[in-house]
Amino acid sequence: MTRNEFVGFGEVVSGASDFVAKCLGRGAPMSARSIRGKVAIAGIGESTYYKHGQSPDAELVLLLQAILRAAEDAGIEPHEIDGFASYSNDRNDPSRIAAALGIPDLRFSNMHWGGGGGGVAAAVANGAAAVAEGYADCVVVFRALAQGQFRRFGQGAPDPTVSGDAAYMSPYGVMSPSQKYAMRATRFMHDYGVHRDVLKAIAMTSYQHAQNNPRAVMHGRPLDAETYDDSRWIVEPVNRLFDCCQENDGAAALILVSAERAKDLKQKPVYLLGAAQGSDHRCGAPVMNASNFRSSSFATVAPRLYQTAGVTAADIDVLQSYENFTTGVMMAVVEHGFCAPEECNEFFTLENLAAPDGKMPLNTSGGNLAECYMHGLGLQLEAVRQLRGQSCNQVEGAKLAMNIAGPMVTPVSSLIMGSEETL
Amino acid sequence: MSETYLPAGMPAPVPSADGLDVPYWEGTRRGELWVQQCGSCGNWQWGPEWLCHKCTSFEIKWVQVEGSGVIYSWERPWHPVHPALKGRGAYTVVLVELPQAGNIRMIGNLLGPDDQEVVIGGEVEAVFEAHDDADTPYTLVQWRPKT
Numbered sequence: 217m218t219r220n221e222f223v224g225f226g227e228v229v230s231g232a233s234d235f236v237a238k239c240l241g242r243g244a245p246m247s248a249r250s251i252r253g254k255v256a257i258a259g260i261g262e263s264t265y266y267k268h269g270q271s272p273d274a275e276l277v278l279l280l281q282a283i284l285r286a287a288e289d290a291g292i293e294p295h296e297i298d299g300f301a302s303y304s305n306d307r308n309d310p311s312r313i314a315a316a317l318g319i320p321d322l323r324f325s326n327m328h329w330g331g332g333g334g335g336v337a338a339a340v341a342n343g344a345a346a347v348a349e350g351y352a353d354c355v356v357v358f359r360a361l362a363q364g365q366f367r368r369f370g371q372g373a374p375d376p377t378v379s380g381d382a383a384y385m386s387p388y389g390v391m392s393p394s395q396k397y398a399m400r401a402t403r404f405m406h407d408y409g410v411h412r413d414v415l416k417a418i419a420m421t422s423y424q425h426a427q428n429n430p431r432a433v434m435h436g437r438p439l440d441a442e443t444y445d446d447s448r449w450i451v452e453p454v455n456r457l458f459d460c461c462q463e464n465d466g467a468a469a470l471i472l473v474s475a476e477r478a479k480d481l482k483q484k485p486v487y488l489l490g491a492a493q494g495s496d497h498r499c500g501a502p503v504m505n506a507s508n509f510r511s512s513s514f515a516t517v518a519p520r521l522y523q524t525a526g527v528t529a530a531d532i533d534v535l536q537s538y539e540n541f542t543t544g545v546m547m548a549v550v551e552h553g554f555c556a557p558e559e560c561n562e563f564f565t566l567e568n569l570a571a572p573d574g575k576m577p578l579n580t581s582g583g584n585l586a587e588c589y590m591h592g593l594g595l596q597l598e599a600v601r602q603l604r605g606q607s608c609n610q611v612e613g614a615k616l617a618m619n620i621a622g623p624m625v626t627p628v629s630s631l632i633m634g635s636e637e638t639l
Numbered sequence: 640m641s642e643t644y645l646p647a648g649m650p651a652p653v654p655s656a657d658g659l660d661v662p663y664w665e666g667t668r669r670g671e672l673w674v675q676q677c678g679s680c681g682n683w684q685w686g687p688e689w690l691c692h693k694c695t696s697f698e699i700k701w702v703q704v705e706g707s708g709v710i711y712s713w714e715r716p717w718h719p720v721h722p723a724l725k726g727r728g729a730y731t732v733v734l735v736e737l738p739q740a741g742n743i744r745m746i747g748n749l750l751g752p753d754d755q756e757v758v759i760g761g762e763v764e765a766v767f768e769a770h771d772d773a774d775t776p777y778t779l780v781q782w783r784p785k786t
């Protein structure tokens with residue numbers, strides 16, 4: 217691809233039919249080098265989820281609890297774990313965890329670059345690549361966050377002076393993720409005539425699903441339309457309070473083994489069918505100068521995902537899409553080809569998004585908004601539950617699940633999991 | 640000290656330690672807007688970079704441009720995330736495109752009433768807001784609707 221074609225990619229987004237066709241990847245041959253079917257998720261585990269600052273346990277303790285539960289879920293001994301993969305500069309490094317768990321042979325340690333939750337699917341993919349290539353046999357993908365014990369994401373940095381990219385934003389009051397990403401969504405919604413009801417539907421879907429999920433921090437705290445409409449602005453004209461993710465304390469982990477190994481373990485194996493990461497032309501350009509700005513950063517990633525997995529958006533049974541903000545869900549789902557940008561008002565309704573009978577059940581655990589802000593790893597665990605048939609909001613006969621990681625940052629990532637019959 | 644759009648105590652910008660954007664910040668002190676253009680292929684780019692992203696030449700020039708632009712997007716934060724903003728109330732931020740410089744984008748506050756209507760595509764002009772009392776004095780580039 218030449219540079220000029222790259223620059224023109226932003227225009228592809230405005231041509232809805234071209235865009236959807238590209239995302240659906242119709243006719244695209246699956247790469248012979250695909251990860252498809254080689255690696256399985258054999259175990260999942262999480263700590264109790266808390267509101268930020270309410271965990272009685274240290275962050276590392278929460279993480280160790282999650283890892284031990286994932287091992288128990290899989291039916292493996294903790295000492296069999298020989299690799300770790302994480303993202304977003306997780307504070308708990310693999311050597312520390314391996315020492316705590318008494319792991320005799322640490323064979324793989326991997327940190328995926330990039331802030332926010334954009335790397336959660338990439339971390340799963342990186343761990344899976346290690347298993348597929350034999351660098352390790354049993355890799356834990358993890359994330360632990362005790363925002364009450366460390367600096368919260370939603371607050372500006374306390375530094376008296378700023379330089380680099382921040383020098384062009386912080387002095388004007390653009391500091392938090394909500395403030396940094398609202399600009400993208402404002403322009404997207406303006407250009408495509410998207411109504412705020414789209415965002416309300418995404419928020420209400422997560423809260424509705426959380427009411428059936430005893431793990432959810434918002435379990436027993438339903439959200440009705442009036443409460444949403446009356447909630448205060450965080451950043452006008454896109455983010456009201458309920459459009460923004462929570463800040464939580466907790467930890468989650470999943471365990472990757474080879475497809476062969478998974479068959480002998482306790483749970484029904486869930487296979488990784490494909491994964492992709494990255495971002496398009498100059499997505500990280502300073503001072504909001506990304507070429508394709510009104511975007512969630514998936515314009516080139518989503519087509520590659522479908523190509524490696526060998527499936528299309530129409531094949532997906534259940535969708536988990538990371539909510540940093542409801543606007544990010546909207547743009548990411550569009551960029552993965554589930555609807556054209558101009559179709560958002562019709563596609564994003566509570567009826568379409570709610571399990572079990574919605575057209576495209578979304579964030580069936582309650583997600584980052586209403587289950588727990590576990591930086592998206594909770595949504596990966598939920599996709600596994602759906603394909604095992606263990607979800608609190610089970611989609612009948614779900615065989616293919618998609619996970620979209622944190623949108624609007626760079627790099628972003630997404631993946632597709634499948635049950636055995638999809639191989 | 641003249642009045643500023645946001646309260647005192649906001650983070651103060653300082654040029655990068657490696658010197659990359661010194662010409663921009665020096666220009667703002669003189670009430671001038673300086674941006675980068677490639678000396679080899681003419682490509683405009685912002686924020687500051689060491690090389691041209693189009694032709695990968697290191698021959699980057701600093702060029703003074705007219706302080707005018709078009710609103711590309713906007714937002715109005717209500718929730719204060721910095722101590723200096725507590726009690727300020729909602730403020731307006733605009734992302735401005737500069738058609739005279741290859742549609743590069745800059746961020747600033749939109750001066751005027753806090754509840755003013757913001758129009759995507761609306762024309763704006765630069766206002767140089769001096770912070771002379773800061774430890775290291777600096778000037779912010781702000782925007783107001785073109786009359």
Ligand SMILES: [Zn+2]
Pocket residue numbers: 677678679680681682691692693694695696
């Ligand atoms: Zn050049």
